[in-house]
Amino acid sequence: MNNVMNKIIFCWLFFALFSVGTAAELSRVSVKDNHFVTADGKTIVFRGLDTSDPDKLERNGQWNKHYFEEAKSWGANIVRFPVHPAAWHIRGKENYLKLLDQGVAWANAEGLYVIIDWHSIGNLYAGKFFPGSSELYPPSVYNTTRDETFDFWKTMAKHYHGNNTIAFFELFNEPTVNPELKLGDCTWPQWKGLMEELIRTIRASGGTAVPLVAGFNFGYDLTPVAAAPINAEGIGYVAHPYPMKAKQPWEPHWTADWGFVSDKYPVILTEIGFLEPGVPGGYNPITGDESYGDAITSYCAKHGISYTVWCFDPHWGPTLIKNWDFTPTRAGAYFKKAMQTNQP
Numbered sequence: 001m002n003n004v005m006n007k008i009i010f011c012w013l014f015f016a017l018f019s020v021g022t023a024a025e026l027s028r029v030s031v032k033d034n035h036f037v038t039a040d041g042k043t044i045v046f047r048g049l050d051t052s053d054p055d056k057l058e059r060n061g062q063w064n065k066h067y068f069e070e071a072k073s074w075g076a077n078i079v080r081f082p083v084h085p086a087a088w089h090i091r092g093k094e095n096y097l098k099l100l101d102q103g104v105a106w107a108n109a110e111g112l113y114v115i116i117d118w119h120s121i122g123n124l125y126a127g128k129f130f131p132g133s134s135e136l137y138p139p140s141v142y143n144t145t146r147d148e149t150f151d152f153w154k155t156m157a158k159h160y161h162g163n164n165t166i167a168f169f170e171l172f173n174e175p176t177v178n179p180e181l182k183l184g185d186c187t188w189p190q191w192k193g194l195m196e197e198l199i200r201t202i203r204a205s206g207g208t209a210v211p212l213v214a215g216f217n218f219g220y221d222l223t224p225v226a227a228a229p230i231n232a233e234g235i236g237y238v239a240h241p242y243p244m245k246a247k248q249p250w251e252p253h254w255t256a257d258w259g260f261v262s263d264k265y266p267v268i269l270t271e272i273g274f275l276e277p278g279v280p281g282g283y284n285p286i287t288g289d290e291s292y293g294d295a296i297t298s299y300c301a302k303h304g305i306s307y308t309v310w311c312f313d314p315h316w317g318p319t320l321i322k323n324w325d326f327t328p329t330r331a332g333a334y335f336k337k338a339m340q341t342n343q344p
Contacts, residue, residue, distance in 0.1 A: 024111070025108075025164060026108060026111065026113060026164045026165050027039040027040065027164060028164040028208070029044065029113065029164070029167040029168075029209075029210060030210065030234060031210060031233075031234045031235065031236065031265075031266055033264075034262055034263060034264055034265050034266055034267075034304070035266055035304065036167075036210070036236065036266050036268075036306065043304070044077075045304060045305075045306050046077055046078040046113065046167075046268060046306035046307070046308070047075065047076060047077060047078070047306070047307060047308075047338075047339045048071075048076040048077060048078030048079055048080065048112070048113075048306075048307070048308040048309070048339075049071050049074065049076045049078075049079055049080070049308060049309055049311075049312040049320070050079075050080045050082065050270070050271060050308050050309060050310040050311050050312060051067075051071075051079055051080065051081055051082070051103075051311070051312050051313070052082070052311055052312070052313035052315070052316045053081075053082055053083065053084050053087050053119070054081055054083070054087075054096075054099045054100060054103055055084070055087035055090075055091055055096065055099065056087070056313075056316075057313070058099055060324075062324055063099065063102065063103065064106070065106045065109070067106070067312075068103075068106040068107055068109070068110045068112060069110060070312075070326045071110070071112060071312060072110040072111065072112060074335075074336045074339055074340065075336065075338075075339030075340035075341075076112060076339060077111070077112060077113065078112060078113040078114070078115065078167065078306075078308060079103075079107055079112050079113075079114055079115070079308070079312075080114075080115040080117055080170070080270055080308045081100065081103060081114060081115065081116055081117060082117045082119035082173065083096070083100075083116065083117060083118060083119055083152075084119045084120075084141045084142065085118075085119075085120055085141070085142060085143055085144035085148065086140060086141040086142070086143065087141070088152065093155060097155075097159060100116070104160075104163065104165050104166065107165055108165040112165075113165060113166075113167040113168075114165050114166050114167060114168075115167065115168040115169075115170050115212070115268075115270065115308065116156055116160075116166060116168070116169055116170065116209070117170035117173055117270065118144075118149060118152055118153070118170065118171060118172055118173060119142070119173045120142045120143075120144050120149070120172060120173055120174075121142045121173060121174040121176060121218065122142055122174075122175070122176060123175065123176065123177050123185075123186050124144070124146055124149060124172060124175070124186075124191075124194060146194075149172070149198070150198060150201055153169065153171065153198060153201065153202050153205075153207070154201060154202070154205045156169060156202075156207070156209075157169075157201075157202045157203070157205035157206050157207030157208075157209075158205050158206050160207075160208075160209065161206035161207065161208055162206075162208055163208070164208075166208075166209045167209060167210060168209050168210050168211075168212050168236070168268070169202060169207065169209045169210070169211050169212065170212040170214070170238060170270060171195060171198055171199075171211055171212060171213055171214075172195075172214060173214065173219065174214060174218040174219040174240065175191060175214055175215070175216050175218075175219065176216060176217060176218045176219075177216065188216070188224035188228060189228065191216070192224075192228055192230060192231075195211075195213050195230055195232075196230060196231050196232055198211075199211045199230070199232045199235065200232075210234060210235060210236055211232070211234075211235045211236075212235065212236045212237070212238045212268065212270070213230050213235060213236075213237055213238065214237070214238040214239070214240070214270075215237070215238075215239065215258065217245075218240060219238060219239060219240035219270075219271070220239055220240055220241060220242075220245050220257065220258065221257055221258065222237055222239055222257065222258040222261050223256070223257060223258075225237065225261050225265075226260065226261075229264075229265070235265070236265065236266040236267065236268055237258075237261050237265055237266070237267050237268075238267070238268060238269070238270050239257075239258035239267065239269050240269065240270065240271040240272070241254055241257075241258065241269060241272060241296065242271070242272065242273065242274070242285040242286045242288070243274050243285060243286065243287060243288030243292040244284045244285035244286070244287060244288070245257075245285045249295075250292070250295050250296075250299075251295065251299060254299060259299065259303060259305070262303045262304065262305050266306070267303075267305045267306070268305070268306035268307065268308070269296070269300065269305060269306070269307040269308070270307075270308050271308070271309075271310045272296050272307050272308075272309055272310070273286060273309050273310045273311070273318040273320070273331055273335070274286060274287070274288030274289060274292050274293065274318055274331050275287060275288070275317050275318035275319070275331065276288070276289055276330055276331075277289075281317035281318075281319070282317065282318075283317075286317065286318045289330075290330075290334050293331070293334045293335065293338065297338050309331075309335045318331055319331070319332070320332035320335065320336075
């Protein structure tokens, strides 16, 4: 009898330990027509949160399982990790990959998909207009090069081959040739060719995540896609339509500037959000209120467009939380309710 009982207890303990340590595998995300779909062909629409840089969260003592539990409790089904080139440089490839592996595991445990975003702003194209060095960026945290960008994505493709939790690779956060910032020149055909080469490189390196391509004007303008879409299958497009990027009424401008793309291709707005006027940290184009929230969430629901909201951090505006108790800001309260009540 004792032997039988010991066997029963051992089996129960083994099952309990195995259950605690093993998270269910998420279904692989791919593209079908203008939708993101799971492995069984069902459409999936994403509603989620932008984290701050994992390096920054780790330094703040907040890169932990609880952070992802909170994201899940807000109604998210996806989180976006913005990897800044400067953090990648400073921490080093091996150590940064350890951070990402932790985040991917915690996200998977909560049933959250992940976007890995190469969070640079500027002009990656090295063309004839700027002999020598025309890979131009705002200073400091966004500085990168074409070679580093390709190496980053080859690393991600190989490291996360077959990992279904990594749904997307956002190839370049916010392309821009803004004259005021003197970020050089680049045409859509040039950028298009560069992105197509990068997608081929990722796939040749084993990448299984869906590539995401942003437009110009800090990731807002996708108008060139009408005449010259990216020549690659199984991709999605990105826009960052903050409140002041277009005049009200927003909807006609959104449709003309980026929304029309969702008629043929899947679209995900990887940065939306607002900060009310007069609050420290507010600036054009993020100043707004709940009227913007109503407009953008309704627009996305109507057109089947996915989104992630910036930023699940009390320091990087427009902020969604006031502190590390995860007390929502005004925008945070709005989008938390929206995700909890309108989750597709």
